[in-house]
Each structure stands twice: as C-alpha cells, then as structure tokens.
Amino acid sequence: MTQSADRNRAVVLASRPSGAPTPANFRLQEVGLPTLGEGQLLLRTVFLSLDPYMRGRMNEGESYTPAIAVGEVMGGGTVSRVERSNNEAFAVGEWVSSMAGWQDYSVSSGAGVSHLSGLAHPSWALGVFGMPGFTAYVGLLDLAQPRAGETVVVASATGAVGAVVGQLAKLRGCRVVGIAGGPEKCRSAMEELGLDECLDHYKTDLAAELTKACPGGIDVYFENVGGAVFEAVLPLLNVGARVPVCGLISQYNEDLAPPGPDRLPGFMAQVLARRIKLQGFIVGDHYNERYGAFFRDMNTWVSSGAVRYREDVVEGLENAPTALIGLLKGENFGKLVVRVGHD
Amino acid sequence: MTQSADRNRAVVLASRPSGAPTPANFRLQEVGLPTLGEGQLLLRTVFLSLDPYMRGRMNEGESYTPAIAVGEVMGGGTVSRVERSNNEAFAVGEWVSSMAGWQDYSVSSGAGVSHLSGLAHPSWALGVFGMPGFTAYVGLLDLAQPRAGETVVVASATGAVGAVVGQLAKLRGCRVVGIAGGPEKCRSAMEELGLDECLDHYKTDLAAELTKACPGGIDVYFENVGGAVFEAVLPLLNVGARVPVCGLISQYNEDLAPPGPDRLPGFMAQVLARRIKLQGFIVGDHYNERYGAFFRDMNTWVSSGAVRYREDVVEGLENAPTALIGLLKGENFGKLVVRVGHD
Secondary structure: OOOOOOOEEEEEEOOOOOOOOOHHHEEEEEEOOOOOOOOOEEEEEEEEEOOOHHHHHOOOOOOOOOOOOOOOEOOOOEEEEEEEEOOOOOOOOOEEEEOOOOEOEEEEOOOOOEEOOOOOOHHHHHOOOOHHHHHHHHHHHHHHOOOOOOEEEEOOOOOOOHHHHHHHHHHOOOEEEEEEOOHHHHHHHHHOOOOOEEEEOOOOOHHHHHHHHOOOOEEEEEEOOOHHHHHHHHHHEEEEEEEEEOOOHHHOOOOOOOOOOOOHHHHHHHHHHOOOEEEEOOHHHHHHHHHHHHHHHHHHHHHHOOOOOOEEEEEOHHHHHHHHHHHOOOOOOOEEEEEOOOO | OOOOOOOEEEEEEOOOOOOOOOHHHEEEEEEOOOOOOOOOEEEEEEEEEOOOHHHHHOOOOOOOOOOOOOOOEOOOOEEEEEEEEOOOOOOOOOEEEEOOOOEOEEEEOOOOOEEOOOOOOHHHHHOOOOHHHHHHHHHHHHHHOOOOOOEEEEOOOOOOOHHHHHHHHHHOOOEEEEEEOOHHHHHHHHHOOOOOEEEEOOOOOHHHHHHHHOOOOEEEEEEOOOHHHHHHHHHHEEEEEEEEEOOOHHHOOOOOOOOOOOOHHHHHHHHHHOOOEEEEOOHHHHHHHHHHHHHHHHHHHHHHOOOOOOEEEEEOHHHHHHHHHHHOOOOOOOEEEEEOOOO
16 A cells, blocks of 8 residues: 555554554554645655654653654654645745654644755655754764763664764764674674774673773763663773763663662762763754754765765555564664655 | 870771771771971871761772771871971961871871961861862852752752752752751751751651652752652652762662662663753862862852851861761761861
C-alpha cells in the first residue's frame, strides 16, 4: 500500500508498550484527507525520521516530550513537499521540514515549518543538518567543550548522533573511542568516521576493552545509551570529566528502579571526588541561540568532507513500526529514515 | 595539658574507622619539637579548623584528598603565629594560615603559608575568609549562577559553608530555603542569616515540608550533605536546575552501595528530562583564578554586615577528636575551630 493522492494513511499508537514495543502497539489506518483553511498549507510526507526519543513518548506520563495518546498519530520529524498552499510564505512544490508525524498528509499554518531550499539531499535535514546533528554539536562543543589531546568516548558511534559526535571530536584534536554493535559498524566507525578505536559492545568484557582503549582515562563521555556502557565508563572518568546526557536508549524499555545495590550514593561520591560535570540537555532548548551557527559550521564540514554522513532508509510508512522496534535494538546502520512517498 | 614552649603535642590517626569514627581512632601523643633548617620557619598553631572532608582522609584508598596513614598526624587547616624564622618573607610574631595539621608546632619552607596581616579575627581565615567561605562562593556564584527570583535550597544552613551559601543567595535576590538540625539552628538561619524558610531535618516528613516551602520547585540545590535531603530535593528540581556538589557529609560514614532498588537509572532519566546540571567541585582547584576576587567581595560583604559569621570554638587540641566526631553528627553550631594555643 503506497502513498496516493486521495487517501491519507497514518500510524497511530494502538496501545502502550510494556518493555520493548511490539508491532501490536502500532496500527496503520486511514484517516481523512485534511481540508485547507485560510493561510494553511497541505504537506505531503516524503521522509519520516525515526529516533530513540519516540519510545519515551509511547509511555504514559511525564517525559521530556509529551506522551502520545492511545489512538493518536505517532509524532515525528518529517521532510515534505508542499502540495497546496493558502500561505504566501510557502510555494507549492517546495521542500520543507516540520513535525508532521507518521502520516502521508498533514495541514499546517506554517508555524514550525522550515524551508529547505538549497539542500542537495532534503532528507539530510532529518539527520546531519537536523535534530541529531544539532544534538551532537550542542552537547559536545557547547557543553563538554573537548580540548585537543583529551579522550572522548561515544556510544552508538555509527548512530545518527554518535557519528557526528565522533567526527566533531576528531576535528577538535581528541582521541576518540567509539562503541558500536558488531564488527561491521566498528570497522565503519574507524575507517569512514576516522575514530581511533571502536569497541563492539556485543563482546562480553566491555569494561576491560574500554580500559585498554583509554590508557589515559576518559575526559568526555557523550551519554546517549546508559546501561552497561555507562557502567564501563564510570570508573575511567578523569578529574574534570564532562558527561553531557542526551539520551539513555538502553533504559527506555527498562524498569528504572531495578534491584540493588543502590549505586546512586557511590555515583555521587565519584561526581564529587572526580569533579565530574554531568549535564542533561534537550536540543529543542537551543535552536534559537545556536542553530544558525550550527548550520553554517556543519555545511562547511559536510561540503569539505570533514564530516561524513550515512543514512539507513526503510521503504514505506507501513514498515515504520518494525523499523523503530529495530532502532531500539541497534539494528539500523546510520541515520534511520522512512521513505514515505516519492520525491 | 596545654600548649607549652618545649613540647609538641599531636593527634595522630590511631586506626581507621569503620562507619562513624570513635575516640579510639585518634591518639594524642608527644612528637619531637622540630628543628629549623635554612629558609624555614617554625609555626605555633593557635587555631585548627575542623571540617567534614577530614572524615574521607581517615579512610584507606582514593578520595579527593589523599588518605592519612595510620600513625600519621591528622591533617587540617591552621592559623598560627610565626615563632622563629629563617625566612625573610616571614616575620617572627606574625599571623599566618597554612595546613599544619593537628599539632602544636610545625616547620615549613613557607610554601603554602599565607600572611594574614590586617585580618581583625585571624581565625576567620579558616571560615568565612577561608576554605568554607570560598567553597560557597565558587559553588554558588561561579557554578550554579543563581538568578534573582529563583529558589535555592541549602542544607547544613548554619554550617561553615551553608551559612555563606544562604546569605550569598539572598544577596543575589533568590528565595532561599535552608535545612538545619533543630529549632535553634532554624531560627538562627532565618533571623540572623535572613533565609526565607528553614526546615528542621529531624522532623520526619522532610519531603512534604520541602514541597510546601518550594511551591515553584527548586532551581539550585547546593549539595553538601547527600542522603535523605538529596532524596527530598530530587523530585522538586526544576528544568534547568543546577546542583553543585561540594560534599556529602551524610554519606561519609556509610556503605556506598546500600541495598536496592538501584536509583541510578531513574536519577539519570531525571537528569535528562529536567536538563539538570550536576557538578562536583573541590575548592582547591579554584584558588589561583578566583581567590583574589572572593577575598575582595567577602571583605566588602562582611564589613558592611551583608554577610554574618558565627564560630563554634572548642578549647584544647585534646578535644579535637570529640569535636570532629560531633561535627559529623551536626552537633556544631557555626564554623567549628579548635583553639590550640593562646594568641
């Protein structure tokens, strides 16, 4: 079932997952084709971004993004074509990015819709030029501020955020150790992204491997996974280490109060003894101040080849649920996007 | 047994405590009167500072300060008179501060010894003008950067560090809620230090009291205790909250991996969702850059009465062990110093 001009398909949240989501938590259904009011535009989704934060929105209650209601269309960043326009700021046929969610068509007043003219690959607005790339930029350069010669560790080293973190840290003159799932990703992290080392987290003795790979300890740990990687990193953090926290993908399906011992008191003692700076951040807080600088810098780096970018494209809106389930298990290789419709 | 001109008494670490220290962990003994080499000076201790970090140094192994060996003289900040001098930078009879430790006499090359000329109360160099006051200044003003109208919570609100934190936060225009042990300290925190509220942590329902006292949540929590106070603070932290961590006095006698559940994953999720900045610091890292500014500012504030200071003076080196044991239980009221000798 592909995109058509007279139907609007959407993936809605069918039920809340307990633990890892399953296909039964999603439902593909037809919803009405929206009609246009004054000043509005009709967007046709071409690319949908799939990102780890979406797991949090499937839960009830507070997270850093609001919960999606059961029966509601799944939210998400999109790259679309303007199909019709009652808004003179947007021309029919132009590429735009917005948060239209998991559906073929959506209506917008234009608020939160950005022009993408001039971008050679419109879908890259969902990755290296979008939320994931900007997350890497703000977290690493603004918050962690790595200095040349320091050791930076990044997990999900070939993921949408991690791949940019690793390359920016190399541009800053750091020793960069990545962690990724499987030999193919590790090879890519070193050969394509230029990391100094990359460890396979499927190997059992991650702690020992990481200790060997970081003989001078760790100065910056870009936290986007939590769990076993965080545990292996902790004893290696140097005095003055910075830990920007942008995600905890390994925790999203888990109970947040597992059996003890309680590691929080020991962690706090380490934060004190090692003068660690731990800082949670949500990239949405930083667009007004920093997006312009980010886009200029990233454009330079991507144009010159200093930053390389890899997409993992899944075909068809109907495959988005399985793709998100796979993302949460680390099955994607590069930034995961769904091609929902033709260019 | 008081200080004399021909004996040198010292308190040494007799054994390592397990849990709370007891008098048996200390031993008062005579050590030799040191002889002076070229360029050296003989210091006679007049005041000895007692501080929570000393508990950490009594343990084996790594902390943020090196461990004291069993049999070694207990370390600590001191205010002394120069008794004899082979060093032209120091005149006999002048007041100095240094880290001479728990003893009557010590010899120094002059390194790490500071002149105290002009200080009306030399012992204040151990408190409001010394390490505790400087800790409050760096942690609150440099790291937490409170803004007018924000809510600041500080535990040990009448302690050496906490009392300065609370008053500086008031000077910055914040709402300040203190936590202290018992009604007398709470009254003093409000009437003498000017805090908006002060809660007695001996009351059982600290979490409920704190929620009531912070209707707009908490923007800055100056962490110097850990434990139950930290637990009560956590759910109230606002988006963007800052938590400088300068001490964890409630943990110093405790097992750092108590029974579960393990609160660390949930804590990390909160750090992310609320964009919390948690930052451990040791004030010793900041003297070169910030002590000058601190001293000028603090001198202005103390002279004008904007910052008030209270000392709790214990008489006699032989009473230092009991006084430190009491400090770790919150028995002192104001900055705890031991008068070791006459002026």
